[in-house]
Amino acid sequence: MLLLSSKDVESLLEIKKLPAIIEDCFYAYATGQAVMPPKVYLDLPEYNGDFRAMPAYLKGACGLKWVCVYPQNPQNYGLPSIIGLLIYSDPATGMPMAIMEASSLTSYRTAAASAVATRYLANPEARTLGVIGCGIQARTHIKVLAEDYPFDCIYLYDVNPAKTMELKQIFPHLPLKSASLEETCRADILCTLTPARKPVIQKHFLKPGTHIDAIGADAPGKQELDLEILQQARIFVDDVKQSTHGGEINVAISSGALTKEDIAGTLGEVIAGKRPGRQAKDEITVFDSTGLAIQDIALAAYLYERAVKHGTGLEVELF
Numbered sequence: 001m002l003l004l005s006s007k008d009v010e011s012l013l014e015i016k017k018l019p020a021i022i023e024d025c026f027y028a029y030a031t032g033q034a035v036m037p038p039k040v041y042l043d044l045p046e047y048n049g050d051f052r053a054m055p056a057y058l059k060g061a062c063g064l065k066w067v068c069v070y071p072q073n074p075q076n077y078g079l080p081s082i083i084g085l086l087i088y089s090d091p092a093t094g095m096p097m098a099i100m101e102a103s104s105l106t107s108y109r110t111a112a113a114s115a116v117a118t119r120y121l122a123n124p125e126a127r128t129l130g131v132i133g134c135g136i137q138a139r140t141h142i143k144v145l146a147e148d149y150p151f152d153c154i155y156l157y158d159v160n161p162a163k164t165m166e167l168k169q170i171f172p173h174l175p176l177k178s179a180s181l182e183e184t185c186r187a188d189i190l191c192t193l194t195p196a197r198k199p200v201i202q203k204h205f206l207k208p209g210t211h212i213d214a215i216g217a218d219a220p221g222k223q224e225l226d227l228e229i230l231q232q233a234r235i236f237v238d239d240v241k242q243s244t245h246g247g248e249i250n251v252a253i254s255s256g257a258l259t260k261e262d263i264a265g266t267l268g269e270v271i272a273g274k275r276p277g278r279q280a281k282d283e284i285t286v287f288d289s290t291g292l293a294i295q296d297i298a299l300a301a302y303l304y305e306r307a308v309k310h311g312t313g314l315e316v317e318l319f
Contacts, residue, residue, distance in 0.1 A: 001095075001096050001097060001098060001099065001315070001316055001317070001318055002097065002098040002099075002100075002304070002307060002308070002313045002314070002315060002316075003098070003099055003100075003313055003314040003315075003316055004098060004099070004100035004101060004303065004304075004307055004312065004313045005101055005313075006101040006103065006104050008100070008101075008307065008312050008313050009100060009101055009104050009105055009303060010104055011312065012303050012306045012307055012310070012312060013108060013303075015108075015143060015144060015147055016147050017302075018108055018109070018111075018112035018115070018144060018299070019112045019115040019116050019119070019144065019148065021112065021298050021299060021302055022109060022112040022113050022115075022116050022295055022298065022299070023116045023119075023271060024298065025058055025292075025294045025295055025297075025298035026113075026116065026238075026266075026267050026268040026271050026294075027268060027271045027272055028058055028059060028294070029058075029239075029268050029292070029294050030266060030268030030269050030271065030272040030274065031268075031272055033058070033059060034056065034057065034058040034059070034294050035056065035057040035058075036055075036056040036057075036239075036292060036293050036294050037055055037056075038241055038242070039052050039053070039054050039242055039246075039290075039293065040052065040053040040054075041219065041246070043219075047070070048070065048071065048072050049068055049069060049070035049071075049072075049073075050068065050069055050219060051066065051067070051068045052065075052066075052067050052068070052069070053065075053066055054066075054067065054291075054292075054293035054296060055293055056292070056293035056294045056296065056297045057091060057297070058294045058297045058298055058301070059298075059301075060091060060301075061088070061091070061297050061298070061300065061301035062088075062089050062091045062297065063086055063087050063088040063089050063296070063297050063300055064086070064087050064089075064293075065084055065085070065086045065087075065102050065106075065293060065296045066084060066085055066086075066087075066102075067082065067083070067084030067085075067102060067103075067106060068082070068083050068084065069081060069082055069218070069219070070083070071195045074135075080103055080136065081135070081136070081195075082103050082106055082107070082136070083103055084101075084102035084103050084105075084106055085099060085100065085101060085102050086098075086099070086100050086101075086102040086105060086296055086300050087099055088100065088297075088300045088301070088304055095319070096318070097304060098300070098304050098307070098313070100300060100303060100304075102296065105296060105299055105300065105303070106291065106296070107136050107137055107139075107140040108140050108144065108299070109291075109295040109296060109298075109299045110137060110140070110141075110215060110289065110291055110295075111137070111140040111141045111143070111144040111145070112144055112295075112299075113238065113267075113289055113291075113292075113295060114141055114144070114145065114191060114213040114215065114287070114289060115144050115145055115147075115148050116267065116271070117211075117213055117236065117267050117287035117289070118145065118148070118149075118189055118211060118213060118287075119148065120267065120270050120271065120277045120278075121211050121236060121270070121277050121278050121285040121287060122188065122189050122211035122278070122285070123188060123209050123211065123278070123281060125188075126149065126188035126189050126211065127149070127150070127151060127152045127153075127188060128151060128152055128153050128154070128155065128186075128187040128188045128189070129142075129145060129149070129151050129153075129154045129155070129187055129188070129189045129190075129191070130154075130155045130157070130179075130184040130185055130186070130187030130189070130190040130191070131154065131155065131156050131157070131167075131184070131191050131193065132157050132158075132181070132184060132185070132190065132191065132192045132193060132194060132200060132201065132224070133157075133158060133192065133193035133194035133216060134156055134157070134158035134160075134163035134164050134166070134167050134193075135158075135163065135193065137193040137215060138156075138163075138167060138191075138193055139167065139170060141191050141193065141213075141215075142154060142167065142171060142174065142176075143171075145189075145191075146171075146174055149189075151174070151175060152175060153175050153177055153187075154174060154175055154176045154177065155177055155179040155183060155184040155186075155187050156168070156176055156177065156178050156179060156184065157178075157179055157180065157181045157183075157184040161178065164176075164178040165178065181200070181205070182205050185201055185202075185205035185206055185210075186205070186206070186207055187210070188209070188210065188211070189210070189211050189212075189213070190206075190210055190211070190212045190213070191212075191213045191215060192212065192213070192214050192215060192216050192224040192225070193215050193216050194216040194224055195216055195222065196216060196217075196222065196223065196224045197221055197222055197223065198223070199223055199224065199225055199226040199227070200224050200225075201224055201225050201226060201229065202226045202228075202229075203226050203228040203229045203232065206229065206284060208281075208282035208283075208284070209281055209282045209283065209284070210284050210285075211278075211284075211285045211286075211287075212225065212229075212233070212284070212285070212286045212287065213287050213289060214247075214248040214286055214287065214288050214289060215289050216248075217246070217247055217248040217250065217288075217290075218246055218247070218290055218291060219246045220245060220246045220250055220254075221250070221251065222246070222248075222250070222251075223248060223250070223251045223252075224248060225248055225286065227252055227257055229284065229286070230248070230249060230252050230257075230258060230262075230286065231252075231257070231258070231262075232284060233283070233284040233285060233286045234264040234278070234279070234283055234284070234285050234286070235249060235258075235262060235263050235264055235285075235286045235288060236263070236264055236265055236266065236267050236270060236277075236285065236286065236287050236288070237249070237263055237265075237266055237267070237287075237288040237290075238266065238267055238268075238287075238288070238289050238290055238291070238292050239266065239290060239292055240260060240263060240266065242290040242291075242292070243263075243288045243290055244260060246290060247288040247289070247290040248286065248288040249262075249263070249288055264276075267287060
């Protein structure tokens with residue numbers, strides 16, 4: 001069995017190829033070529049965190065991601081807010097073939113999903129990016145999206161201004177600009193990456209035609225977008241059950257302000273040609289991204305194949 005550390009995972013990634021891998025798994029899920037049971041949550045409010053178990057099978061690859069989200073980790077313990085590992089197994093025998101660090105895997109597959117959604121839902125002439133929340137997910141989103149778009153400007157906003165300065169140091173070759181919340185929200189493409197439980201983005205902050213990749217809401221009670229945005233936008237989700245339970249729309253759904261009928265479709269359905277994507281230049285589109293286990297397994301299969309090819313990782317015997 002192969003052990004892959006975070007350094008191993010980072011060394012194996014080919015940024016330009018990630019969106020295509022994730023696009024393919026969305027298509028497979030929409031066309032019945034994947035199996036993904038509902039995500040299981042283990043909430044630990046006394047520790048201000050939660051665990052999620054995420055199994056899936058996709059095109060001859062299967063596995064389970066065990067991941068936790070502890071938003072206070074960075075400031076309280078100097079630890080990442082997202083910590084996870086993935087067990088990658090042989091579906092023919094059940095034997096584990098690899099255990100890999102899944103925090104960086106999660107960050108990159110999430111960014112790749114946003115890139116895919118942006119390709120299908122944003123205005124083709126979009127040239128500015130706004131990033132709300134400048135943690136780890138911001139780094140991977142900027143890295144992946146900048147491969148797809150020649151941005152004229154990438155606006156950054158965080159409640160901690162030092163975070164925006166860190167990103168400018170990491171990406172000196174990109175046109176990054178620290179900005180106010182309102183200025184950042186005026187971008188053509190907006191990525192919201194916060195753990196907010198009350199709306200951060202107001203409708204009047206946005207201009208017509210904005211596309212929003214809403215990433216931060218990944219558990220019940222979380223929300224980043226004002227209800228007015230959701231009621232007027234065309235909303236696309238990665239998975240209806242997950243999004244209504246813990247995605248950006250979960251609060252609006254539970255309150256009755258939105259219903260499942262207000263969802264325009266899944267991203268996979270758009271990719272498969274089953275539902276239309278953007279229909280007008282000035283409409284606001286929202287991609288509610290909760291993160292799917294099939295994304296993890298698709299990326300794990302790619303990483304495992306490259307690790308074997310390049311002799312990366314540590315071989316161990318468990319059985």
